[in-house]
Amino acid sequence: MTASDAAETVRVELGDRSYDILIGPGLLGDAGRHVSTVLPGIRAAIVTDDNVAQHHLETVRQSLADAGIETAEIVVPAGEPSKSFATLQEVVSRILDARLERGDAVIALGGGVIGDLAGFAAAIVRRGMNFVQMPTTLLAQVDSSVGGKTGINAPHGKNLVGAFYQPRLVLADTAALDTLPAREFRAGYAEVVKYGLIDRPDFFAWLEGNWPAIRDGGPERIRAIAESCRAKADVVARDEREAGDRALLNLGHTFGHALEAAAKYDPAILVHGEGVAIGMVLAHEFSARMNLASPDDARRVAAHLENAGLPTNLDGMKTHLRDADSMLGFIRQDKKVTRGALNFILTRGVGRSFIAKDVPESEVRGFLVDKIGQ
Amino acid sequence: MTASDAAETVRVELGDRSYDILIGPGLLGDAGRHVSTVLPGIRAAIVTDDNVAQHHLETVRQSLADAGIETAEIVVPAGEPSKSFATLQEVVSRILDARLERGDAVIALGGGVIGDLAGFAAAIVRRGMNFVQMPTTLLAQVDSSVGGKTGINAPHGKNLVGAFYQPRLVLADTAALDTLPAREFRAGYAEVVKYGLIDRPDFFAWLEGNWPAIRDGGPERIRAIAESCRAKADVVARDEREAGDRALLNLGHTFGHALEAAAKYDPAILVHGEGVAIGMVLAHEFSARMNLASPDDARRVAAHLENAGLPTNLDGMKTHLRDADSMLGFIRQDKKVTRGALNFILTRGVGRSFIAKDVPESEVRGFLVDKIGQ
Ligand SMILES: NC(=O)c1ccc[n+]([C@@H]2O[C@H](COP(=O)([O-])OP(=O)(O)OC[C@H]3O[C@@H](n4cnc5c(N)ncnc54)[C@H](O)[C@@H]3O)[C@@H](O)[C@H]2O)c1
Ligand SMILES: NC(=O)c1ccc[n+]([C@@H]2O[C@H](COP(=O)([O-])OP(=O)(O)OC[C@H]3O[C@@H](n4cnc5c(N)ncnc54)[C@H](O)[C@@H]3O)[C@@H](O)[C@H]2O)c1
Ligand SMILES: [Zn+2]
Ligand SMILES: [Zn+2]
Numbered sequence: 001m002t003a004s005d006a007a008e009t010v011r012v013e014l015g016d017r018s019y020d021i022l023i024g025p026g027l028l029g030d031a032g033r034h035v036s037t038v039l040p041g042i043r044a045a046i047v048t049d050d051n052v053a054q055h056h057l058e059t060v061r062q063s064l065a066d067a068g069i070e071t072a073e074i075v076v077p078a079g080e081p082s083k084s085f086a087t088l089q090e091v092v093s094r095i096l097d098a099r100l101e102r103g104d105a106v107i108a109l110g111g112g113v114i115g116d117l118a119g120f121a122a123a124i125v126r127r128g129m130n131f132v133q134m135p136t137t138l139l140a141q142v143d144s145s146v147g148g149k150t151g152i153n154a155p156h157g158k159n160l161v162g163a164f165y166q167p168r169l170v171l172a173d174t175a176a177l178d179t180l181p182a183r184e185f186r187a188g189y190a191e192v193v194k195y196g197l198i199d200r201p202d203f204f205a206w207l208e209g210n211w212p213a214i215r216d217g218g219p220e221r222i223r224a225i226a227e228s229c230r231a232k233a234d235v236v237a238r239d240e241r242e243a244g245d246r247a248l249l250n251l252g253h254t255f256g257h258a259l260e261a262a263a264k265y266d267p268a269i270l271v272h273g274e275g276v277a278i279g280m281v282l283a284h285e286f287s288a289r290m291n292l293a294s295p296d297d298a299r300r301v302a303a304h305l306e307n308a309g310l311p312t313n314l315d316g317m318k319t320h321l322r323d324a325d326s327m328l329g330f331i332r333q334d335k336k337v338t339r340g341a342l343n344f345i346l347t348r349g350v351g352r353s354f355i356a357k358d359v360p361e362s363e364v365r366g367f368l369v370d371k372i373g374q
Numbered sequence: 375m376t377a378s379d380a381a382e383t384v385r386v387e388l389g390d391r392s393y394d395i396l397i398g399p400g401l402l403g404d405a406g407r408h409v410s411t412v413l414p415g416i417r418a419a420i421v422t423d424d425n426v427a428q429h430h431l432e433t434v435r436q437s438l439a440d441a442g443i444e445t446a447e448i449v450v451p452a453g454e455p456s457k458s459f460a461t462l463q464e465v466v467s468r469i470l471d472a473r474l475e476r477g478d479a480v481i482a483l484g485g486g487v488i489g490d491l492a493g494f495a496a497a498i499v500r501r502g503m504n505f506v507q508m509p510t511t512l513l514a515q516v517d518s519s520v521g522g523k524t525g526i527n528a529p530h531g532k533n534l535v536g537a538f539y540q541p542r543l544v545l546a547d548t549a550a551l552d553t554l555p556a557r558e559f560r561a562g563y564a565e566v567v568k569y570g571l572i573d574r575p576d577f578f579a580w581l582e583g584n585w586p587a588i589r590d591g592g593p594e595r596i597r598a599i600a601e602s603c604r605a606k607a608d609v610v611a612r613d614e615r616e617a618g619d620r621a622l623l624n625l626g627h628t629f630g631h632a633l634e635a636a637a638k639y640d641p642a643i644l645v646h647g648e649g650v651a652i653g654m655v656l657a658h659e660f661s662a663r664m665n666l667a668s669p670d671d672a673r674r675v676a677a678h679l680e681n682a683g684l685p686t687n688l689d690g691m692k693t694h695l696r697d698a699d700s701m702l703g704f705i706r707q708d709k710k711v712t713r714g715a716l717n718f719i720l721t722r723g724v725g726r727s728f729i730a731k732d733v734p735e736s737e738v739r740g741f742l743v744d745k746i747g748q
Contacts, residue, residue, distance in 0.1 A: 085466075089459045096530040124498070127525060127536045128615075151501060156470040162501045163537065241502075 007174075007219075008226035012146065012233045014240060017166045021146065021233070023226050025175035025217075028109075028134060031060050032067025038169045039105055039130055043070045045095045047118035048109040049078035052136050055179045060109055060134065071107075072098035076117070080265070083117050083152040085161075091121045095129075105130040105168070111137035111184075112144035116162070119150030123165035133170040137180055138188025139273060141172040142195075142228035147236040164241060172229070174222050185215065186309045187273025190252075190280070192224055193305060195231035197280060198248050201351025203227055204304075211308050244355075251345040251353050252280030258330035262320045269320065270311075277310035278317075283353075286367050287346045297349045314371060324368035331364065381548075381593075382600035386520065386607045388614060391540045395520065395607070397600050399549035399591075402483075402508060405434050406441025412543045413479055413504055417444045419469045421492035422483040423452035426510050429553040434483055434508065445481075446472035450491070454639070457491050457526040459535070465495045469503075479504040479542070485511035485558075486518035490536070493524030497539035507544040511554055512562025513647060515546040516569075516602035521610040538615060546603070548596050559589065560683050561647025564626075564654070566598055567679060569605035571654060572622050575725025577601055578678075585682050618729075625719040625727050626654030632704035636694045643694065644685075651684035652691075660741050661720045671723045688745060698742035705738065 007024030022034060035044070044064060048057055053075045064071050074094045076082045095106060106129055108118035115133055122131035135145040151162020177185060189211075196204025213220035232249065239246040256272070256279030263269035284298035302312040314321065321327050335342055341358040348354065381398030396408060409418070418438060422431055427449045438445050448468045450456045469480060480503055482492035489507055496505035509519040525536015551559060563585075570578025587594035606623065613620040630646070630653030637643035658672035676686040688695065695701050709716055715732040722728065 085459075085463045092459075092535055093528065093530075096528055096534060124494075124525075124535050124537060126534060127523065127538055149501070151498075154467065154470055156467075160470060160500060161466055161498050163498060164501055 007222045010226055010229040010233055012166075013237045014148075014166060019166060019168055019170065021170040021172060021229050023141070023172045023174060023222055023229065025173065025222070027171040027173040028056055028059050028176055029063055029173075031134065031171060032063040032065070032069055034169065034171055035064065035105070035107075035132060036067045036069060039103075039132075042104045042130065043072075043098070043100055044105040044107050044132075045072045045074055045098055045100055046107045046109050047074045047076070047091055047114055047121065049076055049082065049111075049114055051078040052110040052114070056109060056136060056176055060107070072100075076114075078113075080113055080153070080267075083113055083159075085152060085154075087117060088121060088152050091117060092125055095121060095125050100125070100129065102126040102129055105132050107132045107134060108145075109134045109136065111135070111140045115140050115144050116150050116159070117152060119148075119165055119167070120152060120162050123150055123163040128165070131165060131167045133167045135170065135172055136176045138177055138185050138225070139191055140188075141174070141177070141225050142188060143191045143232060145170050145172070146229055146232040148240065172225060174225060175217070177221070178217060182309075183271065187271045189214070189308055190273035190277040190305065190310055192228050193301075193308075194249075194251055194276065194280060195228050197284075197301065197347070197350060198231070198251055198353045199351055200227070200231060201349075203231075204350055208304050208307075211304070215308075247343070247355050248345060248353055251347075252276045252278075252283050254331060254335060254342075254344060255279035255282040257334045258327055259314075259317060261330040261333065262317060262327065264320075270317070274311050277305045278312060278314065281305065281312045282367075282371075283345060284347055286344075286364070287348070289367055289370075290346065290363065293347050293349045293352075297347070300350060321372055323374060324365055324372050327368050327372060328361070328365055381596045384600055384603040384607055386540075387611045388522075388540060393540060393542055393544065395544040395546060395603050397515070397546045397548060397596055397603065399547065399596070401545040401547040402430055402433050402550055403437055403547075405508065405545060406437040406439070406443055408543065408545055409438065409479070409481075409506060410441045410443060413477075413506075416478045416504065417446075417472070417474055418479040418481050418506075419446045419448055419472055419474055420481045420483050421448045421450070421465055421488055421495065423450055423456065423485075423488055425452040426484040426488070430483060430510060430550055434481070446474075450488075452487075454487055454527070454641075457487055457533075459526060459528075461491060462495060462526050465491060466499055469495060469499050474499070474503065476500040476503055479506050481506045481508060482519075483508045483510065485509065485514045489514050489518050490524050490533070491526060493522075493539055493541070494526060494536050497524055497537040502539070505539060505541045507541045509544065509546055510550045512551055512559050512599070513565055514562075515548070515551070515599050516562060517565045517606060519544050519546070520603050520606040522614065546599060548599060549591070551595070552591060556683075557645065561645045563588070563682055564647035564651040564679065564684055566602050567675075567682075568623075568625050568650065568654060569602050571658075571675065571721070571724060572605070572625055572727045573725055574601070574605060575723075577605075578724055582678050582681075585678070589682075621717070621729050622719060622727055625721075626650045626652075626657050628705060628709060628716075628718060629653035629656040631708045632701055633688075633691060635704040635707065636691060636701065638694075644691070648685050651679045652686060652688065655679065655686045656745075657719060658721055660718075660738070661722070663741055663744075664720065664737065667721050667723045667726075671721070674724060695746055697748060698739055698746050701742050701746060702735070702739055 010021040106122035133145040148166040154160040256275035287293040480496035507519040522540040528534040630649035633649040661667040
């Protein structure tokens with residue numbers, strides 16, 4: 001397989017840092033050939049977590065070895081706590097132990113946690129090594145592996161330390177998702193739906209008809225992932241360093257982050273994509289309340305997300321949200337509130353989202369009182 | 375004082391990341407005005423070390439306060455060990471404690487250690503905050519604060535973790551050097567001489583006549599620093615990410631680094647600039663031995679460095695260098711040796727340095743045997 005015989009290729013246009021996202025089944029088993037095409041003659045460190053290692057590490061290691069690429073394997077514990085200074089230092093140290101040079105590569109094999117952690121390590125070892133993403137969750141394939149944000153968490157908050165650092169190549173093996181727990185797959189799907197809701201109404205309509213096929217694999221899954229990568233790559237090419245338009249990608253995320261915080265970031269209660277699913281419905285309902293969109297749109301969005309097995313209302317969060325003001329408090333923590341106004345992603349309908357500056361906090365509060373109670 | 379009323383201004387041309395280096399006496403006392411011209415309305419964290427804090431922190435803090443810039447002060451222990459993961463994490467954490475945003479600034483007030491550490495923190499907090507350099511050693515004013523290299527050390531070696539990250543402004547207060555220990559001043563001067571030896575023979579000749587005035591302060595010091603900044607800025611503008619030409623800045627550093635390693639990086643035995651001084655003389659002598667330059671040039675270089683109070687031969691290192699092969703071992707650790715050949719900066723005479731690829735290791739060994747013995 002070469003770049004052209006992957007099922008789909010999405011080019012991320014960033015001048016001399018442009019790169020390809022290859023999308024299709026079986027790419028991990030052909031990783032060696034793809035990597036050595038883009039980065040001939042290198043050695044590599046594969047960073048992964050202990051779940052992903054069980055399913056996919058040997059495939060990748062063997063394929064790289066067959067292509068003559070010597071590897072060091074760095075396995076960290078699965079889960080968000082690995083996005084820490086301590087684990088970063090450990091990964092950096094292991095990369096240096098392997099005596100890799102600037103021209104060698106760090107490969108992230110895993111979900112968004114591994115991509116963010118390994119990408120940051122690649123950005124800072126020897127002031128920047130080559131970096132390759134091999135995302136193995138749906139969220140990582142459609143979101144975190146595209147766009148070059150890398151980083152770790154601080155006690156002060158998520159993703160507060162990091163770098164903008166682009167990979168040289170992304171291999172999104174759509175068959176690798178077969179080993180992903182169903183709940184993680186659904187959570188990633190919320191981000192797929194998001195791209196439709198931002199500015200691709202036809203894509204959203206297509207998703208409404210094709211969720212079961214996407215879930216079960218096959219060409220629809222590939223197409224959904226490719227279309228999502230294109231959507232994100234478009235936004236990133238317009239706004240690499242998040243000065244403007246990139247904010248659209250936060251559709252559903254203001255409410256979503258508040259819900260994650262209310263759930264104390266406990267994945268047993270709520271994972272990120274679930275928060276985003278509820279958040280997107282709330283954003284549509286709030287837009288309807290502001291007379292920007294029709295309530296029918298909010299109902300349509302909720303119906304599809306529910307059909308995909310995602311939560312779409314606050315019912316499951318009742319024990320964690322005392323009242324409107326507690327939710328508002330979490331929103332304030334996530335966002336800067338300037339003179340009683342918030343930035344928000346609102347919508348005029350499916351696929352017609354926009355950045356609203358100066359949304360009065362009182363409007364948000366009124367909405368939340370209706371939803372949660374005084 | 376505005377940019378134009380600093381004694382000298384050197385512009386570093388890097389497209390939309392271009393910035394000014396202001397050079398002159400008393401700039402720290404006017405820091406507030408200069409910073410708020412370039413970065414209006416910000417807050418700032420001042421990172422410094424406990425030596426520099428004693429002499430200059432209050433001046434800077436007060437000047438910033440007068441300009442309405444609120445500051446947090448972060449004081450770390452003086453010395454190379456502060457370029458560590460542990461201190462980096464501490465600095466990052468303190469910046470976040472102060473609730474600084476991406477648009478706020480990290481200010482490095484100190485020598486190269488502080489510049490490298492604080493610059494790296496600025497590069498990674500919120501994926502990149504504004505950064506201002508206020509170098510207070512001669513080495514930092516003429517070398518480390520120019521060019522955008524930032525970073526920390528790893529147990530595996532120096533400067534192995536970091537980022538290329540440019541400041542928005544550099545304030546080189548030439549009077550702040552009056553509190554610098556004489557030995558540190560001389561060590562920084564070795565790097566000034568280096569710029570003459572690379573490709574500015576007239577500058578070298580001017581230095582030969584003006585060392586005492588440079589040491590004692592006044593307009594000659596300002597001119598020497600400005601000319602050095604211009605020299606480094608030129609090289610950096612041509613080669614920001616160190617792909618080619620920037621290697622010329624390593625004149626004297628191959629031998630110098632080997633000597634620092636031989637001295638176990640103990641500053642009581644040898645500081646970096648002293649290693650560079652000896653290294654530059656050796657580079658000229660080695661070039662003469664290869665019939666590239668006249669031995670008179672080597673003698674001329676040694677005479678000036680000696681005049682400035684710098685070591686110029688291996689006499690002081692005898693107890694630390696057993697024989698030619700022990701020195702060669704340290705050179706091998708610093709450089710990649712490919713098929714028995716080394717990259718080296720050699721010279722055809724004063725101000726005529728060049729990058730020599732494939733210098734036979736056997737030639738280097740022969741030279742060292744003559745110097746140190748079998
Ligand atoms: N950089 C960005 O632009 C960006 C964007 C969105 C999210 N993120 C980050 O991404 C992270 C979330 O990513 P995620 O949802 O992929 O989480 P994750 O990396 O924790 O993966 C989720 C779980 O799935 C497991 N897993 C991964 N691939 C598997 C596979 N193929 N088979 C079986 N198990 C597998 C993992 O071990 C983990 O337990 C967060 O830290 C978030 O901040 C980053
Ligand atoms: N980033 C680069 O491009 C680059 C280039 C060269 C060197 N460096 C780095 O720079 C570091 C060396 O820098 P340095 O020589 O400035 O060392 P340094 O920062 O350790 O300063 C030397 C000593 O002088 C003290 N000091 C600083 N300013 C003073 C003042 N005005 N008055 C009194 N005391 C003062 C410091 O506290 C310290 O004890 C090394 O870590 C080296 O790797 C970086
Ligand atoms: Zn998200
Ligand atoms: Zn130096």
